[in-house]
Amino acid sequence: MATRAIAMEDEKTGEVTEAVYEHPFIIRLCHWVNALSLFVMVGSGLQIFRAFPSFGAKIPQKDLINWPRSLALGGWLGGALQWHLTFMWIYIATGLLYFGYQIFSGHYKQVLFVRRDVPGLWPMVRHYFFFGPKLSVREAYNPLQKYAYTSVIVLGVLSVLTGFAIWKPVQFSWLAWLMGGFHWTRLWHFLIMWVLLAFVFGHLVMVVLHGWNNFVPMLTGWKEDPEYRLE
Amino acid sequence: MNSPTDSRKFKSINRRELLKLTPVVVLGAFAIPKLQAPLLKAGLGFSDWASAKLFRSGHLAPTFADSDLTPFAKFPINDYDVDDPEVDLDKWTLTVTGAVQKPGDYTLAQIQALPKVRQNTRHVCVEGWDVIGRFGGARLADFLKTIGADSTARFLTVECADDYYESLDMAAATHPQTLLCYEMYDQPLTREHGAPLRLQIPTKIGYKQAKYLTSIKVAHVLDRVGYWEDQGYSAFYGL
Numbered sequence: 001m002a003t004r005a006i007a008m009e010d011e012k013t014g015e016v017t018e019a020v021y022e023h024p025f026i027i028r029l030c031h032w033v034n035a036l037s038l039f040v041m042v043g044s045g046l047q048i049f050r051a052f053p054s055f056g057a058k059i060p061q062k063d064l065i066n067w068p069r070s071l072a073l074g075g076w077l078g079g080a081l082q083w084h085l086t087f088m089w090i091y092i093a094t095g096l097l098y099f100g101y102q103i104f105s106g107h108y109k110q111v112l113f114v115r116r117d118v119p120g121l122w123p124m125v126r127h128y129f130f131f132g133p134k135l136s137v138r139e140a141y142n143p144l145q146k147y148a149y150t151s152v153i154v155l156g157v158l159s160v161l162t163g164f165a166i167w168k169p170v171q172f173s174w175l176a177w178l179m180g181g182f183h184w185t186r187l188w189h190f191l192i193m194w195v196l197l198a199f200v201f202g203h204l205v206m207v208v209l210h211g212w213n214n215f216v217p218m219l220t221g222w223k224e225d226p227e228y229r230l231e
Numbered sequence: 232m233n234s235p236t237d238s239r240k241f242k243s244i245n246r247r248e249l250l251k252l253t254p255v256v257v258l259g260a261f262a263i264p265k266l267q268a269p270l271l272k273a274g275l276g277f278s279d280w281a282s283a284k285l286f287r288s289g290h291l292a293p294t295f296a297d298s299d300l301t302p303f304a305k306f307p308i309n310d311y312d313v314d315d316p317e318v319d320l321d322k323w324t325l326t327v328t329g330a331v332q333k334p335g336d337y338t339l340a341q342i343q344a345l346p347k348v349r350q351n352t353r354h355v356c357v358e359g360w361d362v363i364g365r366f367g368g369a370r371l372a373d374f375l376k377t378i379g380a381d382s383t384a385r386f387l388t389v390e391c392a393d394d395y396y397e398s399l400d401m402a403a404a405t406h407p408q409t410l411l412c413y414e415m416y417d418q419p420l421t422r423e424h425g426a427p428l429r430l431q432i433p434t435k436i437g438y439k440q441a442k443y444l445t446s447i448k449v450a451h452v453l454d455r456v457g458y459w460e461d462q463g464y465s466a467f468y469g470l
Binding site: 003006007008009010011019024026032033036037040048049051052054057058059061077078079081082083085086087088089090157167168169170171173177183186216219220221222224 | 236237239241244245246248249251252254255258261270272273274275277278281282285287290292295300304305306307346353355356357358359360361362377433434439459462463464465469470
């Protein structure tokens, strides 16, 4: 699906600007449902972790961290498992809908990091983090954005796979084996959560820095007066 | 590109697009106290239903070499009440009731007369830790044949000397690695580990593997699921 654009005339000034339909409905729906379910998965996951906050042996038990109950969801292990085992299906369903839509609509081209984005990656890092020059934009996402979004989607898939391997280490014994065994899988699952949280943090910082006009398109789909022109 | 549209029309397009997202608000039902418990119960129920579908009765849990075993001293002792419910081991019998042809009291010797299985398997606790232990006992499936259990029954329930209780779906009960376990690390079960008889089920989470068994019932319906399940844990929890 080619991205839609419209020209828009201000009825008072007569000035013509462009608006681009960046985020189709299904993508916006998946984004917000996923944001909520990720929040629930992290909160309940941390409560589950509180039951055994370690990656070592049970005897002797050496706790890694005393995670506060106030920063967790579910109140107790059983409650947290109810949240986790309920929202994991929502998390998975959202992911499947997202992949299905992206593939069949062809819209994935907007977000997928591909070989041709590689040369643009470092200049973008330089611009964001080392005061490098601002670069001209020709599409909705710059190479660094594509890299970040593509990675986070891969991590989302890995969070599900590691989760399944911990939940069903017998039925999916091959999966747990691939990840280095049950013990390691539990650690991967935990580390992936922190990387996802780091992404969310960076994502929110960028939303604040880049302002309203970058946030609204994830609600309405349309970006008014984008920096780039569709070719 | 289409012909220029005016900004008022654009605003109404935007409003329509925003309204399309209202289904997301449905998730807010989870924040309503009255709806939260039934919704989570339904979610857990779905999860258990899917778990039962994922269970393959012919698929064996991984087994391990003796060198992978967690030392016996480091095999955790988890109970909900007492380490030792003071079972009189000399007078102990297993009471069999329900949909069986031969109900009654069975001695440990009768259970030990069945073919003995020894296996090194992983024991996973719902808390998140796991150990690899060595277990010995009779296949529960063999015992069910001995007592003439109704093959159409769906569940098996057990009661324990410490008032713990549990239930198993028949697919797990008849799995070849599910044991009526009377040995750990080639020694008779110690009192802390559930003497004289416990369940050992490599395809289930730890809380399903009840200790200090006193009775077994073959049932078509369940009046109660298990000590932890009745407080909100997963009823199926297969690994």
